[in-house]
Amino acid sequence: MHVLQKNIDAFVKLGAFLEQFCDTTPVRKEGIANNDMFYDGFLHQLKLAEEHNGWFIRENLSFAMKQWSLALTREHLLEWLSGYDTRHITPNRVAVIMAGNIPLVGFHDFLAVLLLGHSVVVKQSSNDRHLLPYLSKYLEYAEPTLKGRISFTEDKLENFDAVIATGSDNTARYFEYYFGKKPNIIRRNRNSVAVLTGKETPEELKALGEDIFRYFGLGCRNVSKIFVPEQYNFDQFFKAIYAYRDIIEIPKYANNYDYNKAVYLMSLFEMLENGFLMLKEDEGYASPIATLFYETYENGQELKKKLEVDSEKIQCVVSNGFITGETGFGNTQKPALSDYADGVDTIEFLLRI
Template sequence: MSINTSLNDRISAFAKAGLQLHSYLEGTLETTTIHGTSWQDRMAQRLELAERKNSWFTKDTLEFSIRQWAEALTEENLTQWTQSYHLEHIKTKTVALITAGNLPLVGFHDVLSVIITGHHALIKNSSNDDVLTPLLLEIATSFCPELAASYSYADGKLENYDAVIATGSNNTARYFEHYFGNKPNIIRKNRNSVAVLTGNETLEQMEALSKDVFLYFGLGCRSVSHLKVPQGYNFDLFFNGMFLQKELIKNEKYLNNYDYNKAVYLMSEFDLLDNEFLLIKEENNSYSSPIASLGYSYYSSIEDVATEFDQNDDKLQCIVVQGEAATRIVKKLGEKTAPQIVAFGTTQTPRLQDYADGVDVIQFLLTLS
């Protein structure tokens, strides 16, 4: 298969798509039509469709995701991202992509990575998120029609591919490993994100942390689902910061999960802290937590926390921590590319070069040529 675009062509197309996203959010899209519909109306219709198909995709979360991609897809960002790789002489391969559907556009980074390198993306979208990626590709292709040769969609069984990038749960990963083990692959499993609190944080930091906890209703691997706190930690400031997100309880699905998990915890006689829209309980055996809840565990020293994270690096996506604690944890993790150390409020704003699980997708794609 031949890809009749240059790297500059592809960067330009996606950068223009980023400008279209920004213009849509600002309500300033030109009246240019496609299939008889203006881009402004077409994008609004597709976002409404995405919301109808997946009720976890609200107007706010959809617009947040679109805004993040509008900010990422600039010519400067795309050039900076790709310039450290040698992408001049790519022998095109077909890369099958099995995407997750827990967040809007959660699989788009893989799609972009495959296309930007000059490979062909064979995309099997999750039924929970099968509207937005085609929309972004449609926009980019409108600026570079030749880009259409760089991707296709698989509705049924995957066939005629050279490599695989698949994202799923620990259970589906076992299936992926069995089914795709004879092909070059990246197979992602469950990961969670944690926050390390010292008791010296400010209210502003706790309010920023509320975004790490609640954006996308906590459904992403970059969503903080566990807290590490010092012995005797007072949760008052933490809850004050979380109060910024109190409106989430008005979402019916979130409320149902809150009520259900609260009932389960109470019947199990767990000790709970509850602010009427978030439940937290002590949890020493897992970094994951149900929707509308967080686990927490106590630590005696930051060195103990750093050692724990070093030993469980394959379970963690992000660690939210700042100051001296961050310095010590970074030192312990050494050269590991995951988990990623991030500041309060930034888990859901990764850069193009911030790869899931710390696995450099572009470098993997280069090994195929």
């Protein structure tokens, strides 16, 4: 059997395995490959992840498992790879440096490297170190040819042919210094925005709440800023997102809300707030936790030009019929396999090294 097909088979089995953990109360299913060996162990890893990182609440862990279980089907994997010539791949050793802001945030890079027959050496964030090593053991058991092709390190990266590194603007400079001579993808800070026209339905605005609050806004695909027409009435927005009010019951979120509110009040910044989210007028894109920046616009065409100029700071633009390549309300944290971070085609990169 072709190597690619074997690798696809292994990840399809993993997708079926993860489907059991899509709800906050996992449901063990019959007929799942290697379940007797791995089910209870993964329950324990989820518990460890939740205990280790206060942002990784069970609801968000379950959401992440669900998105990957939906993505890892034979149909989706074959459709994703169908546009590439994968017949002549030279196996290489690819280093992947992962962020730890949301659960399994580096899994897409991990998946792409292994599907194409390369070996991966993973340097994880300490914030998200429990899940992927365990899932790697599952993959090695599902497809023995993957053994020896997956490794993890906490030490200095050595003996690799290419690197995919995700971090901040500051770490990107470090990455460029150390890895600039190797084929690389280096990702920096990005945030996502939404463009409102004032004609949105209550359902669309409620869905926007998902884009804002999922993972507490910690992902680069989370909406951290909205653009609204001048004289926009925020009452409809606040009414629609009221469904997410229970987020303030999460201690780490509440602490950030209280701290940032105190800073704004002491600095005499004007803001709007509803008890669990603050709206602050600001030209920046990276808003603090529990804060959503907003900026008004007068002319839609001028706003499109601004978004184009700032495109390297933006991951997603959420809107309805405003701009080419937009993301629909409520869908930022449900990317397709072909929705590449920073718009850089990882598969194309891995085929060229």
